[in-house]
């Protein structure tokens with residue numbers, strides 16, 4: 620019998636998803652979800668070149684098609700006869716640059732679907748009796764943008780703030796399953812959150828420890844999935860190289 624539990628990673632083909640998958644690989648089986656099938660396949664072949672023992676399952680899914688997410692996910696688990704799932708990390712996210720006056724209601728629905736509601740739908744499946752018993756930890760990704768205003772990123776900030784409220788409520792309802800979030804500052808990834816002008820460089824320069832790497836984020840996600848964080852739930856950890864405590868952050 621395969622003793623390794625499964626960890627589900629959404630946004631698995633992102634740099635953070637790939638870095639976390641690498642760290643988890645020897646101890647866990649993985650289920651990787653992303654919209655971009657080619658990128659997932661690249662991540663899977665990278666992982667298989669490191670470890671041939673762990674199971675790596677994957678499927679492409681568009682989280683904006685929110686009414687189908689729960690059923691598609693549950694059908695996948697049934698098809699592969701999976702029940703031993705111990706963790707979920709929701710990395711998938713979008714960060715459109717759009718001033719409030721230019722936003723349409725569908726833009727708001729889309730960002731909420733991808734950044735939060737897809738995770739809600741997956742968690743609702745994982746709360747079913749056959750999956751719930753093995754579940755230990757859920758981690759979502761917020762952003763420091765949830766904590767202050769960023770020009771033309773109001774939808775992003777609001778969707779990430781909702782994640783932080785969600786982890787508090789879900790921690791209360793789902794205990795002893797632990798539910799936490801991290802709120803990164805600027806992380807150097809392939810497709811970092813974009814800004815409307817030269818704000819990116821200015822923002823980056825305010826990080827006391829410089830901008831972060833996907834590995835910095837994967838380390839904290841790994842910790843929050845592990846038993847080392849067994850007394851932590853309902854929290855959002857700001858992991859931002861010190862930008863949010865920098866009193867000079869707003870200086871020109």
Ligand SMILES: NC(=O)c1ccc[n+]([C@@H]2O[C@H](COP(=O)([O-])OP(=O)(O)OC[C@H]3O[C@@H](n4cnc5c(N)ncnc54)[C@H](O)[C@@H]3O)[C@@H](O)[C@H]2O)c1
Pocket residue numbers: 629630631632633634635652653654655680681682683709710711712713714733760761762763802803804805806807808809810811812
């Ligand atoms: N990079 C940063 O500076 C930074 C800072 C704070 C928070 N974050 C958060 O970290 C996460 C990863 O960010 P990143 O910078 O690596 O960006 P990224 O664009 O590389 O990663 C996002 C992932 O989500 C997937 N995705 C997008 N739309 C999807 C959809 N409709 N359905 C399913 N999957 C979809 C993408 O394919 C991608 O793999 C995001 O949640 C982001 O908001 C990033």
